[in-house]
Amino acid sequence: MSRPPGNTPHTRRRGLTALLATATASALLGGCFADGATPGDGGGGGDGKRIRVAMMQPPRSGLSPLSDDAFKLSRWSTAETLVRLDPDGDALPSLATDWRQEGRTWTFTLREGVTFHDGSPLAPADVVRSLSAAATASPKPRILDGVDLTVRADGPRSVTVTTTRPDPLVPHRLSSPQLSILAARAYRGRTVDPVGAGTGPFVLVRADGTASATLDRYDRYWGGRAEAPGIDVRYVPDGTARAAALRSGEADIVEAVPVSQAGLLDPDLVTEVPMPRTNTLYLNTERGAFRDPALRAAAREAVDARSIVAGVYEGRADRAGGLLGPALPWAAELRTPVRRTAAKDPKGARITIGTFTARAELPEVAQLLQQQLRGAGFEVELDVREYAHIEADALAGKFDAFVLSRATVLDSGDPAAYLYSDFAGDGSFNLSRLSDPAVDSALATASSTATGEARRKAVVAAESAVLATDAAVPLLHERVIQGDAENVVGAAHDPRERELVTVDTHVR
Secondary structure (H helix, E strand, O other): OEOOOOOOHHHHOOHHHHHHHHHHHHHHHOOOOOOOOOOOOOOOOOOOOOEEEEEOOOOOOOOOOOOOOHHHHHHOOOOEOOEEEOOOOOEEEOOEEEEEEEOOEEEEEEOOOOEOOOOOEOOHHHHHHHHHHHHOOOOOOHHHOOOOEEEEEOOOOEEEEEEOOOOOOHHHHOOOHHHOEOOHHHEEOOEEOOOOOOOOOEEEEEEEOOOEEEEEEOOOOOOOOOOOOEEEEEEOOOHHHHHHHHHHOOOOEEOOOOHHHHOOOOHHHEEEEEEEEEEEEEEOOOOOHHHOHHHHHHHHHHOOHHHHHHHOOOOOOEEOOOOOOOOOHHHHHHOOOOOOOOOOOOOOOEEEEEEEOOOOHHHHHHHHHHHHHHHOOOEEEEEEEOHHHOHHHHHOOOOOEEEEEEEOOOOOOOHHHHHHHHHOOOOOOOOOOOOOHHHHHHHHHHHHOOOOHHHHHHHHHHHHHHHHHOOEEEEEEEEEEEEEOOOEEOOOOOOOOOOOOOOOOEEO
């Protein structure tokens, strides 16, 4: 974990911008933390100050744990999983205290003394319900791509998870926030409502759509009483407004500070952590110009990632040498040269690049890519929208190319799941529409290899197989840039973006 350098001359020239940003933020926030920000108005005794959090993206699926919204529930410490991961990605106990494997079956022993936020005790039936809902969802949580599992109770304190073939990653998969264990009240038909249904130190008491969320301390938490009496969350998609909320004192914790704003903040309030997140240009291999491997190669050769890192990210990112970045240092050590297809002249081939606005840098990245690809002979148009309005079209393959910031070990701590999801023929997030037998074979090998050095080598081999197709052009690896007010203690700085406010986080 490292602190960014102090202000540069370039930063000082933006002083007026900082003042304007603060004024803009005040207008956008409009006192949005006024409700529930008073110490003592939450549950759990009310002592201390509530934590005000400005988050980047509003919920996309009503905070359903079966979607990416699950990571919000995890970052607020309201929903928990059977297993958690340590900083090295190894599985540790959480709602399960231990586990063992026998062939295709894993048996998990449940922790005693755990209650849901509605007061009901954690029982095997709750685990069966939650995991079965995930396993039969359509679409499945991406951590279950290529995995079929069944869950059943095995006595009063244990459950068994059985897969169709031996899977060495079952405990790691069960650490994904998308496989959180919720109370029976959360499941009503096809919807999953996490309000009042988790097991964590904070209970979600109100979810106001795409505007806000309110959490109070849960005093019966099995892991001990939280330091803070509650959390008040506001969704602030505008990066300038988020940064200014920290500067003006309207927020205590601000996630995803844009690189353009980081240099305008007091360096002591900003923490920068290398993260397993890669910005990638996905090329549509199924239709359009990039169905031709030689044109994909031409696009790859035209991209100058170094200028993107310097110009858009102001050096606060790492140029990509592959899909897996410096947060997984073993990848670079095992990587070997990739055999590439020869490029050919695009001769004015028309392409459309899509991206979204929630990550402030992505539209700028797309603009630079447009210039670079035009310089190589492509005719390039951009389509930039809010994520909620563009995701379906991206998944349906309606763009020739798509710029995406993608976490590579977010779900399981193991990149094989990400590679499968994004590049397997039946992967649920296959933006490149890739269907390549060599890639599928390499991914299957990586997925089935036992954890350890052999699995890491298989993962890097799968990465090489993907890169050889030029279905994806990795650009850069992001860093977590988080802002914490000077009176915040114990905020998590998690490269995997699973933790933010923990049982120990509080405001002095």
